[in-house]
Amino acid sequence: MRRLPVYLLLDISGSMSGEPIEQVKNGVQTLVAGLRQDPYALETAYLGVITFSSTAQEVVPLTELTAFQAPSLQAGGGTSLGAGLSKLAECALRDVAKSTATQKGDWRPMVFLMTDGKPTDDWLAGLARFKHEKWGVVVGCAIDGGDTDVLRQIAGEGSVVQLNTSDSAAMGAFFKWVTASVSSSSKSIEQGGKEVSGLHELPTPPPEIKVVF
Amino acid sequence: MLSSETPRAGLFSLDETLRQNWPEDVQALAQFVEPILAALVELHAEGRFHGAVHPGALWFFPNGTWHAEHFRDAALDGPNAPDFSAHEYRAPETFLGTRDAFSDCYSFGALLCKLMSGRAPAPAYRRLAQVDALEAKDAPKWPPALVALANRCLCLEKSARFASAQELRFALSGILWALVFPSPEAEIRLQPEEMSNALDIIVVPDWNQPELFDASIVEDSEAACMRLEAVEENQVTEAPEVSEPTTVPVKPRPTLPSSTIRERLPNASVGRLYRVELLHLFGVHAVQVNTASIQLPEGFGLNYDADTGMLQGNPVRAGEFELEITYALNEAPADAPLLRHLVKLTVNPDPASLWLNKPSDPDGLYAKPDSAVATLLTPDLSAFAASLRGRSHAHEGKYRDDDFALHADTASGWHVFMAADGAGSAKFSRCGSRLACSVAMENIRQRLTAGNELEEALEKLGTHAPEPEGVEKLRCVAANFFTRAAYEAFSAIHKEAAEQKASLRDFATTFIVVLARRCQEGWFFAAFSIGDGGAGVFLSPDHVEVLTQADSGEHAGTTLFLTRAELFQRPDKLLTRTRAVFCKDFRFLAVMTDGVTDPIFPSDAAFESAEAWSGLQDRLASVADLAHPAPGLEETLLDWLKFPSPGNHDDRTLLLVLPNGTPAHE
Incomplete structure (x- = not known):
């Protein structure tokens, strides 16, 4: 079976503690509950969660949507985005099947990256490692003061959105949109076509989400 | 390590x-x-x-x-x-x-x-x-x-x-x-x-005080419990006031630290057997648990077997549930009240129940029926074609993107079979696949008349089993034939895209074409393809001649389309896409889009293996008599194409070609 890997790369640094981390946790729940109502996602999507603070952790390895259980997240520490990107690349390299003569490869992984700060480590080294792997859609989400320039370099032009935690409706809307994006990706995937490869190929983001150009 | x-x-x-x-x-x-x-x-x-x-x-x-x-x-x-x-x-x-x-x-x-x-x-x-x-x-x-x-x-x-x-x-x-x-x-x-x-x-409470709790003395559980609570409160707030040593030394009532009991049972799915040992929730503390039971709603589909400790069954309802577990510990006095713990359980819906089947709009732009069948009966062979809209399209009420065509030139004895698969993410790909089949077929039809270049090359081979050089020559002629047809199809799509003010990518489609002709000594096949899906001639359970090679990238979905203009800038490379085969006899020829090949052949290597093709024959033979195809086989095939395969919901098209007059089975 060709799986659609979906990675959530989440910032759990100290500045995320309190309301932001709670909203992210709720968001992950919303995402999973939404995807469970979608037959494509239910049969195709696999979710993985990687967090970064002072270091990066693979909190949930790539797991079948039906078996996925949302992790408990605790904020604290620095913003080692570079470590997060490297960890993500390593996990994808290890878990995402590539086509060979004897197996059919998975779909290219989708990545949703959320951060509210500036990296505190050598993030360019992490970026280089990240770029070494092949990705489907990569969406960067800057929460509050998240560094959109950094995210643009990771996700690409036009693939960065901005949210404010003071606006819980926007946060909710973001995760609903992620859900729709995963669904639409698994749809076009299963309709045998080319994969989605940019924000423009995903459903239009709702008005609450500000796309950064 | x-x-x-x-x-x-x-x-x-x-x-x-x-x-x-x-x-x-x-x-x-x-x-x-x-x-x-x-x-x-x-x-x-x-x-x-x-x-x-x-x-x-x-x-x-x-x-x-x-x-x-x-x-x-x-x-x-x-x-x-x-x-x-x-x-x-x-x-x-x-x-x-x-x-x-x-x-x-x-x-x-x-x-x-x-x-x-x-x-x-x-x-x-x-x-x-x-x-x-x-x-x-x-x-x-x-x-x-x-x-x-x-x-x-x-x-x-x-x-x-x-x-x-x-x-x-x-x-x-x-x-x-x-x-x-x-x-x-x-x-x-x-x-x-x-x-x-x-x-x-x-x-x-105090380092210099004797222990408050003497584990060797049996306690009054209620009093101990209260004491314990008091102590706990002190622990989290301030250094405690040290109370006078109590006259009845107590031991805390046994409980388990709630953080060490899992909050969630493993997820279940409607219609899938669920079997979980309840004690598993207690992890390392399982040995301390004497009895446990779980309260389940009526008609939930799960049962708890106290003897085996198993929670099992086939869940009926999807959703998020909170269930109460009651348990007792080995160490607890017999009259101690049962302990309670709430666990969450997620039951996933059965994806089959979520799929919709919405008809597509028959009056829309480039409308196409949701399914199609066709038959071609000639003195030499019987061909049956069926094409079915995938579940993913049916769910959204979208059109079928696959297409096919078949044709026989009775005068010359040449047969042509085509299949095309429009890219799911391309909005007019249903038109791309249709144009690919119709235009290429028309081009080939016109050139397949008696005395055509293929016929000439075939005659030069003589009546005996041909030498490899002879087959190669014939392959080159066929390659030329196909490349021209493919170019005609590409041009027609290009023109249509321009008229529609759309991009070529919007019409992206794969393309497979197979030529078949009976000769005195057996059969000649030649094929050409761009993209995935494929065609092959099944000769015997240990011999398959694969006619196409899928263009597959490192990841799924990365394939090549007929609409790639660059392809036609290197005609020499296009010519190498043709394969040709001579065989004395064959059991069936199949031309398939990837909606069929993906679930049937787990890899490109499997597509080359006779064993996998044998499996396909067995599956087809279970629904139809391939040796004596009856009228209506195309409908049978259409029905067969509905076979479920998780994660595979693409449009499915199959052209099944069976030889006449020669036994399909020994």
Whole structure:
């Protein structure tokens, strides 16, 4: 079976503690509950969660949507985005099947990256490692003061959105949109076509989400 | 990972080293553990943890100094590393698969316990909550503050422990400071209240008081419970007021630390057998649980079997459920009330129940029927075609993107079979696939008349089984034939895209074409393809001649389309896409889009294997008599194309070609 890997790369640094981390946790729940109502996602999507603070952790390895259980997240520490990107690349390299003569490869992984700060480590080294792997859609989400320039370099032009935690409706809307994006990706995937490869190929983001150009 | 291995000869284990030189006082002890603590402090500061602080990771040089490198190498620091640590040194949560700085503090406490009492504490799963792991009587020569520190490390509840080695080191140095430099300031630092503010080291009500709880005396459970609550409150707030020793010494009522019981059962799915051992929720504490049961709603589909301890069945309803578990512990008095724990259970819906089948709009742009069948019966062969809209399209009421065509030139005896698969993400691909088939077929039809170039090349081969060079010549002619047809199709799509003011990509489609002709000595086949899906001639259970090679990238979905203009800038490369085959006889020819090949052939290698093709024959033979195809076989095939395959919901098109007059089966 060709799986659609979906990675959530989440910032759990100290500045995320309190309301932001709670909203992210709720968001992950919303995402999973939404995807469970979608037959494509239910049969195709696999979710993985990687967090970064002072270091990066693979909190949930790539797991079948039906078996996925949302992790408990605790904020604290620095913003080692570079470590997060490297960890993500390593996990994808290890878990995402590539086509060979004897197996059919998975779909290219989708990545949703959320951060509210500036990296505190050598993030360019992490970026280089990240770029070494092949990705489907990569969406960067800057929460509050998240560094959109950094995210643009990771996700690409036009693939960065901005949210404010003071606006819980926007946060909710973001995760609903992620859900729709995963669904639409698994749809076009299963309709045998080319994969989605940019924000423009995903459903239009709702008005609450500000796309950064 | 070296944790399970002896590092190298010439080193001494913890026990051997202690036999030589057991730390006798707080200062010696602090000196002994300081390097370990320092290593942990460093790890924790980086947000990492060690994960395996136990004697297996602690080795010493003959001079008694410590082998730090081995300790570092033994670190687990990852959720999936195998843990070889002795159970006595493992925090309760590590048995449930989680590990962090708190767990390191637990392990360090176990090490302290060993150094202070001569033995490690009982494994976490043998201990009850709130009872100290290290009793003062077992460590009589050590200051109560140090015993308290070890016990705080060894709390079963994670939140009651030190959060990091740094905190632990502060607390230890506070004790050391006070003992080594007894001064008014130092004494102040030893006051429980001060410690709690400055160093956060409060563990038990009072270090200098005799134990409040005497485990050897049977308690009045209610009173004990209340007492326990009071103590707990004190622990989290201020240094407690020390009450007068009670006349009835009590022991806490046995409970399990709630944080060590899982909050969620593994997920279930409607219609899929679910089987989970309920005790699994208790993790390491399962041995302490005497009985447990779970309250299930009526008609839930799951049952709990108290004898086997299994929660099992086929869930009926999807959703999020909260279920109550009641349980009793082995240690509990018979009349103790049952304990309760709420668990969550997610039941996934059955995807089959979520699929919709919406008809597509028959009046829309480039409308196409949701399914199509066709038959071609000639003196030489019978061909049946069926094309079915995939579930993913049906769910959205979108059009079928696949297309096909078949044709026979009865005068010359040539047969042509085509299939095309429009890209799902391309909005007009249904038109792309239709144009590919119709335009290419029209082009080939016009050129297949008697005396065509193929016919000439075939005649030159003679009537006997052809030499490889002869086949190669014929392949070249066919390649030319196909390339021109493909170019015509491409041009027509290009024109249509321009008229529609759309891009070529919007019409993206794959393309497969096969030519078949009976000769005196057998059969000739030639094929050409761009993209995935494929065609092959099945000759016998151990022989298949594959006619196409799929263009597949590293990841799924990366394939090539007929609409790639670059393809036609290198006609020489296009010519190599044709394969040609001669065979005496064959059982069937199949032309398929990837909606069929993906679920049937698990890999490109499988597509080349006769065994996989044999499997396809068996599946087809189970619904139809392939040796004597009956009219209506195309409808049978259309029905067969509905076979379920998780994750495969693309449009499916199959052209099945069976020879006449020669037995399809021996």
